[in-house]
Amino acid sequence: MVKKIVLSLIALVIIVVGASLLVHFNSRKVAEDKIDQYISDYGIPKKDIKSEEYPMFNSLSAPKGFTKTVYVKNENNKDNYYIFHYDPSSKKVNFSGVVEGSEVSIHDKLIKKLKYQPSDKVLNQD
Template identity: 80%
Template structure:
């Protein structure tokens, strides 16, 4: 009897973990598609992207949602890059950039130092 209860609890835990992972991966796919669309609207073409970081799981200290970091080819300063954050609660994407090691918002004057500037379409979404 105890073995049946233990096996049932283990099966339940595995099922819950499996469903949670499926939900996470589906949410990640939706977020990735939305971020890629936003990057296209921003004005960065796929062939100009040197590398990107899109972690499977964010750290516990990161804001809720999904973050994609983009490094572009021929950026004047390799310490400059683009960060796109998707918040699933309001389904919005926010942009920030890292310029000379400082994270700045889309409205900061330092954004002008980045190779690619936000398009009018992105600025009108803000």
């Protein structure tokens, strides 16, 4: 009797964890597709992307959603990079850039120091 209860609890835990992971990876895939479309709309050519960071799980202190960090080839300053954040509640991608080590918004004048500037399509989405 005790073995059945323990096995039932283990099975329940496995089902709940499996379902949670399935939902997470599906949400992550949707977010990555939306972020990739936004990057394309922004105007960063795929061939000029040096590397991307897209963590499997965000830290607990990070805002809800998914974040992709993009580093481009031949950027004038190595401390400059692009951050794209997908917010699942609003279903929107938000952009910020890191310029000379400081994070700035899309409307900040320091954005002009980045190699790629936001396209009109991206600017009109805000």
